[in-house]
Amino acid sequence: MARVELTQLIIEQMKNRDLHLPKGPVFQTAILAGIMGAKKTADLIPLCHTLPIDSVKVEIETHNTTAIITSVVKTFGKTGVEMEALTAVSVAALAIYDMCKALSHDITIGPIELMEKTGGKSDFQRHA
Amino acid sequence: MARVELTQLIIEQMKNRDLHLPKGPVFQTAILAGIMGAKKTADLIPLCHTLPIDSVKVEIETHNTTAIITSVVKTFGKTGVEMEALTAVSVAALAIYDMCKALSHDITIGPIELMEKTGGKSDFQRHA
Amino acid sequence: MARVELTQLIIEQMKNRDLHLPKGPVFQTAILAGIMGAKKTADLIPLCHTLPIDSVKVEIETHNTTAIITSVVKTFGKTGVEMEALTAVSVAALAIYDMCKALSHDITIGPIELMEKTGGKSDFQRHA
Amino acid sequence: MARVELTQLIIEQMKNRDLHLPKGPVFQTAILAGIMGAKKTADLIPLCHTLPIDSVKVEIETHNTTAIITSVVKTFGKTGVEMEALTAVSVAALAIYDMCKALSHDITIGPIELMEKTGGKSDFQRHA
Amino acid sequence: MARVELTQLIIEQMKNRDLHLPKGPVFQTAILAGIMGAKKTADLIPLCHTLPIDSVKVEIETHNTTAIITSVVKTFGKTGVEMEALTAVSVAALAIYDMCKALSHDITIGPIELMEKTGGKSDFQRHA
Amino acid sequence: MARVELTQLIIEQMKNRDLHLPKGPVFQTAILAGIMGAKKTADLIPLCHTLPIDSVKVEIETHNTTAIITSVVKTFGKTGVEMEALTAVSVAALAIYDMCKALSHDITIGPIELMEKTGGKSDFQRHA
Numbered sequence: 001m002a003r004v005e006l007t008q009l010i011i012e013q014m015k016n017r018d019l020h021l022p023k024g025p026v027f028q029t030a031i032l033a034g035i036m037g038a039k040k041t042a043d044l045i046p047l048c049h050t051l052p053i054d055s056v057k058v059e060i061e062t063h064n065t066t067a068i069i070t071s072v073v074k075t076f077g078k079t080g081v082e083m084e085a086l087t088a089v090s091v092a093a094l095a096i097y098d099m100c101k102a103l104s105h106d107i108t109i110g111p112i113e114l115m116e117k118t119g120g121k122s123d124f125q126r127h128a
Numbered sequence: 129m130a131r132v133e134l135t136q137l138i139i140e141q142m143k144n145r146d147l148h149l150p151k152g153p154v155f156q157t158a159i160l161a162g163i164m165g166a167k168k169t170a171d172l173i174p175l176c177h178t179l180p181i182d183s184v185k186v187e188i189e190t191h192n193t194t195a196i197i198t199s200v201v202k203t204f205g206k207t208g209v210e211m212e213a214l215t216a217v218s219v220a221a222l223a224i225y226d227m228c229k230a231l232s233h234d235i236t237i238g239p240i241e242l243m244e245k246t247g248g249k250s251d252f253q254r255h256a
Numbered sequence: 257m258a259r260v261e262l263t264q265l266i267i268e269q270m271k272n273r274d275l276h277l278p279k280g281p282v283f284q285t286a287i288l289a290g291i292m293g294a295k296k297t298a299d300l301i302p303l304c305h306t307l308p309i310d311s312v313k314v315e316i317e318t319h320n321t322t323a324i325i326t327s328v329v330k331t332f333g334k335t336g337v338e339m340e341a342l343t344a345v346s347v348a349a350l351a352i353y354d355m356c357k358a359l360s361h362d363i364t365i366g367p368i369e370l371m372e373k374t375g376g377k378s379d380f381q382r383h384a
Numbered sequence: 385m386a387r388v389e390l391t392q393l394i395i396e397q398m399k400n401r402d403l404h405l406p407k408g409p410v411f412q413t414a415i416l417a418g419i420m421g422a423k424k425t426a427d428l429i430p431l432c433h434t435l436p437i438d439s440v441k442v443e444i445e446t447h448n449t450t451a452i453i454t455s456v457v458k459t460f461g462k463t464g465v466e467m468e469a470l471t472a473v474s475v476a477a478l479a480i481y482d483m484c485k486a487l488s489h490d491i492t493i494g495p496i497e498l499m500e501k502t503g504g505k506s507d508f509q510r511h512a
Numbered sequence: 513m514a515r516v517e518l519t520q521l522i523i524e525q526m527k528n529r530d531l532h533l534p535k536g537p538v539f540q541t542a543i544l545a546g547i548m549g550a551k552k553t554a555d556l557i558p559l560c561h562t563l564p565i566d567s568v569k570v571e572i573e574t575h576n577t578t579a580i581i582t583s584v585v586k587t588f589g590k591t592g593v594e595m596e597a598l599t600a601v602s603v604a605a606l607a608i609y610d611m612c613k614a615l616s617h618d619i620t621i622g623p624i625e626l627m628e629k630t631g632g633k634s635d636f637q638r639h640a
Numbered sequence: 641m642a643r644v645e646l647t648q649l650i651i652e653q654m655k656n657r658d659l660h661l662p663k664g665p666v667f668q669t670a671i672l673a674g675i676m677g678a679k680k681t682a683d684l685i686p687l688c689h690t691l692p693i694d695s696v697k698v699e700i701e702t703h704n705t706t707a708i709i710t711s712v713v714k715t716f717g718k719t720g721v722e723m724e725a726l727t728a729v730s731v732a733a734l735a736i737y738d739m740c741k742a743l744s745h746d747i748t749i750g751p752i753e754l755m756e757k758t759g760g761k762s763d764f765q766r767h768a
Binding site (some may be wrong): 514515541544548552557558559560594595599603605606607609610611613614617619620621623629633636638 | 642643645669672673676677680683684685686687688722723726727730731733734735737738739741742745746747748749750751752753754757761764766
Binding site (some may be wrong): 032035036039040050052053054055056 | 426427430431433434436
């Protein structure tokens with residue numbers, strides 16, 4: 001899960017223009033960037049090996065001026081895919097930044113955290 | 129600039145083993161991942177075009193249990209390279225996560241922020 | 257310019273679901289795929305060299321059961337960028353195919369043609 | 385299967401020079417571009433996942449002024465690989481265009497169609 | 513320049529089959545692999561930045577059982593492109609290995625050396 | 641296994657600066673370049689298909705003025721991964737060249753050879 005702190009201006013522009021900014025629809029672009037980013041995890045993280053990914057889902061919702069990006073990645077492989085999920089939300093967050101930066105650079109990405117992981121060497125569940 | 133909140137255990141392991149964890153030297157690997165990540169910015173961010181980068185520097189220092197990643201990217205091109213710098217620190221942060229996750233998944237990436245930008249359409253300076 | 261011959265069923269599904277099919281919004285995804293594909297031209301075409309692209313635009317409109325994809329690519333470089341434009345529309349067409357193929361494989365891509373080119377060694381204008 | 389409509393001039397040049405044009409042997413280059421392009425399918429098509437490909441074959445023959453590109457892709461995976469085959473012939477067609485465009489831009493790519501598919505969710509056989 | 517020491521058997525097979533081995537025409541494939549490899553230099557070598565390459569030529573000739581690969585890379589940029597040339601011949605050599613290894617693994621790549629370099633910070637000329 | 645013949649000057653500089661040269665720690669960078677290079681084998685070698693790699697290890701030691709790079713690549717797949725190992729050591733060798741070339745271009749890469757291979761169609765053991 002990644003949070004992106006936007007500004008009031010950016011949120012208003014999104015609403016006024018049906019989620020469109022100068023560079024086009026922000027969240028749909030970010031979702032695709034996240035999905036494609038997950039496929040590049042092994043290319044980006046030096047010691048990650050290429051894993052067969054079965055599905056990647058990326059969703060974005062807003063709470064006030066915060067965009068909340070969540071990703072669910074599934075694999076039939078025996079290794080965890082938490083890096084793929086974290087890469088997906090990180091790249092989606094960067095794509096949001098890129099599309100909104102013409103309005104303001106006062107955007108903050110993070111926290112980016114693993115929420116839950118099952119399978120692999122151990123399970124993980126973040127405490128609320 | 130990106131922050132990565134690690135745990136006391138991870139920091140101690142790094143110190144005890146001369147900054148080495150099971151997967152190898154953490155920060156040097158993350159620095160290289162960040163430099164190589166900056167070169168992939170246009171490949172990751174849908175509406176970023178490939179820019180001729182003149183230099184990418186990535187540095188990491190620790191304060192207590194926090195790793196602080198900074199990146200300086202320079203170009204002779206006319207377009208800003210803030211996305212390259214933000215991609216560099218984001219990928220470096222993901223690489224740190226990957227190398228430390230065998231010890232704990234209780235790692236938080238962020239905030240990731242632009243600190244300063246000169247050139248391009250406008251300058252930017254983050255307030256302290 | 258690339259044409260993609262879809263079926264009546266696909267077109268109806270798109271209209272009924274506000275241009276959404278099982279895999280998501282078809283044309284917006286194809287537009288982004290085309291833009292990102294243009295950036296990979298040198299990676300795909302063996303004897304194309306990497307060019308500094310200034311802008312890539314991809315647009316899609318429908319006439320009856322035909323999706324018509326057009327792309328405009330601009331560069332300040334001295335070499336023509338017709339391969340970038342043709343790659344953009346080809347990849348966008350493949351993305352449309354991918355997103356609609358759950359409904360029907362009876363989809364035909366083409367003709368893909370260069371419409372107009374200015375600059376480089378020679379200009380080109382396709383006859384109507 | 386993809387067709388590429390060339391001109392009489394291009395075909396004659398190919399014959400006169402033993403299938404060589406200024407940029408080198410056209411069809412052999414296009415075949416390799418197609419094979420390598422198939423491996424990039426997941427990188428090009430946003431919602432395609434990386435599949436383990438067992439073999440990719442690309443063949444090109446000419447009928448009059450038409451180059452006919454066929455590709456056969458096999459996988460032991462459970463998912464269809466029609467997108468890999470269509471990407472292979474599309475990239476091969478673009479490579480032919482690139483190598484012949486110094487002689488004429490009056491080249492048309494298409495139709496590109498799936499001929500036959502076995503396995504995956506359903507089989508497919510194009511009607512003659 | 514890179515040398516690849518092949519075996520008598522491989523050389524004979526190449527001659528008997530008009531330079532074709534089971535995987536296809538060896539040298540033409542290797543030349544294309546080298547040209548495409550040069551374009552990936554910045555992607556492979558961590559501290560190389562992407563350079564605008566103007567032309568890459570790769571040639572292969574045989575002396576007895578040795579394949580000799582030479583590459584000439586040109587740029588209008590101010591930085592040397594010796595890494596691009598060395599990457600081109602290295603990748604071409606690996607491609608030759610790959611295509612001949614079904615006949616014998618007794619193949620040796622090297623020496624790989626820079627022969628001549630003009631421009632950049634300093635010129636270089638290898639002594640005979 | 642790949643050898644890189646360096647110069648006395650380079651070796652001394654490495655020792656004096658704790659294996660650091662102007663571009664940073666040479667061998668650690670080369671090791672990572674090799675590991676990441678192995679993951680790009682199918683992208684570099686036209687007729688290699690993407691294989692699921694289980695682990696890649698790259699090690700470098702020096703004998704006098706020679707850097708000796710060895711790589712061990714493992715897969716659960718049924719196909720040999722000798723190309724991945726050879727690509728790993730080749731890219732690591734190129735990275736060493738790149739980092740040392742500011743001191744001298746009088747560096748020779750090679751021989752690069754397969755030492756041992758088990759599994760796949762046949763085993764292989766290089767004679768001493």
